[in-house]
Amino acid sequence: MTLFAALASVVFGAMAKDTTQERLLYGLKVFAEFMVIGLVLGWILYFIP
Amino acid sequence: MVKTERLQAEEAEPAPGSAWLTGAAAWFVPGLGHLMQKRWWRAALMGGAVWLCFFVGMGMGGHLFDLAAEGSSPLLQVPPMIANLGTGALYLVSWLLDYGFKDDPAQAARATYEYGNTFLLIAGLLNYLTMLDAFDIAAGRKP
Numbered sequence: 001m002t003l004f005a006a007l008a009s010v011v012f013g014a015m016a017k018d019t020t021q022e023r024l025l026y027g028l029k030v031f032a033e034f035m036v037i038g039l040v041l042g043w044i045l046y047f048i049p
Numbered sequence: 050m051v052k053t054e055r056l057q058a059e060e061a062e063p064a065p066g067s068a069w070l071t072g073a074a075a076w077f078v079p080g081l082g083h084l085m086q087k088r089w090w091r092a093a094l095m096g097g098a099v100w101l102c103f104f105v106g107m108g109m110g111g112h113l114f115d116l117a118a119e120g121s122s123p124l125l126q127v128p129p130m131i132a133n134l135g136t137g138a139l140y141l142v143s144w145l146l147d148y149g150f151k152d153d154p155a156q157a158a159r160a161t162y163e164y165g166n167t168f169l170l171i172a173g174l175l176n177y178l179t180m181l182d183a184f185d186i187a188a189g190r191k192p
Contacts (some may be wrong), residue, residue, distance in 0.1 A: 004167070
């Protein structure tokens with residue numbers, strides 16, 4: 001999941017925004033969102049049989 | 050350039066033929082579209098992510114989709130096939146070598162099989178984004 005989030009956020013970050021700093025921040029934000037949502041969904045699905 | 054200005058520019062100027070060629074090259078070989086425009090870092094990051102995603106997916110024992118389906122409708126194979134096709138030459142070479150397309154129960158039983166599938170699908174979809182980015186740069190719609 002971490003590798004997936006890293007690869008997807010690299011592409012999203014490189015595509016979006018105008019400056020390098022904005023891209024870096026956006027990439028990190030997308031990475032964090034992937035990780036948090038993945039973990040939350042994982043725990044929710046854990047309790048669903 | 051703000052969005053409205055960008056839209057006006059797009060309406061006024063159609064994309065040049067070289068932009069379409071760049072887009073096609075970007076689809077065929079992930080990262081090539083940016084390399085052709087000397088965008089080295091973008092090519093390394095975006096193309097590299099696609100290549101890595103594809104080979105990680107293959108290494109995990111993922112399955113590539115084509116229209117030949119055993120036990121299910123070929124129509125159901127179309128959406129994942131479109132995603133897989135995004136990897137361009139990587140998909141075509143695998144198809145020509147018949148590598149990754151077989152429905153092998155031993156392969157499907159691997160713990161990483163579904164992860165591999167996902168990586169292969171995402172590799173193609175990421176390359177479509179990379180291709181569009183290369184096209185936009187070549188057409189002058191993006192700095």
